Amino acid sequence: MSERIGFSIAGKLSEYAVDPILRKLKYLFRYKSNIQNLRNKVKDLENKITEVQLRVDEAYRNTEVIGPSISEWLQKAVDLKKEIDEVLNTTTSSEMQCLFNRCPNLKSRYLLSRKGHKENC
Template sequence: MAKEIITAIIPTIIDHTVRPLARQVSYVIFYKSNLKDLRSRLKNFDAAKQRMNHAVEEVERKVNQKVEACVRNWQTEADEISREAEALLDDEGHAKTKCLYICPNLISYHQLSRKSTKLVRKIEEHENKKEFASISYNAAVEDISAIASDEYMAFESRTSMVKDIITELKKPDINKIGVYGLGGVGKTTLAKEVYREAMEEKLFDDVV
């Protein structure tokens, strides 16, 4: 009976003593390889962050596109993880310095190795989150047609100019019309009025 009881509790003893102890010892044994793995993961992670930054910058260059909030959050958290990993790798240098005086510095090695293992998992989990359905969305275009009234009062004499531009826009062989002049003469106001007219006449599906 006693033998059976001992046999039954041995796996529990192993789970609660031997395995945890072996895991803690492995942090010291695999100290160098764990830090090396972290450096490698961080390098790849920085490349993934850079690709995401490029995609976000491309979106920001588009007038009617906005970056999704979840993407911004991913970038912020990614930067925090990178700083945490870089700080840990800096601590590795301090541990080596201490080792010159107290060697081997097993406590520092154990802590750094354990933290680096956790950070590697953290990086992997966060990198897996970057597969978004979309990183941007179509923002509502500001309706500037109502702005034209006050500004356009000073420029009623140029109504014919707006009509000429609208007439040209209706021609299928015209794909570009330039408006030029000195600063302050009203080019922007003219463009806004052309916008309003084009929207009213429904010349195009989309007008910016």
């Protein structure tokens, strides 16, 4: 009986204390994969923007009317791409190093990895 209570307490302690810490550490360990996934998503977005823009241009040539939702989507997609490009540009090695380029800057890596993961989702 006391073992069950002990396991229950240990399980809750792990759930509330250890899991959030491990989740944050994953950002550091998965930095490269998070950034690479974000780059892949940006390529997909670029392809979709190009595809939609080609269709919009074709519609203009055919004197068709383009709905405001399409124009709005294109603008939002371009803005999002610019925002993500800024994040990816800060991943340069010069900004990611500390102590005379001897060790990685963990804070920058954590923040960029977290932002990359959130943009990915």
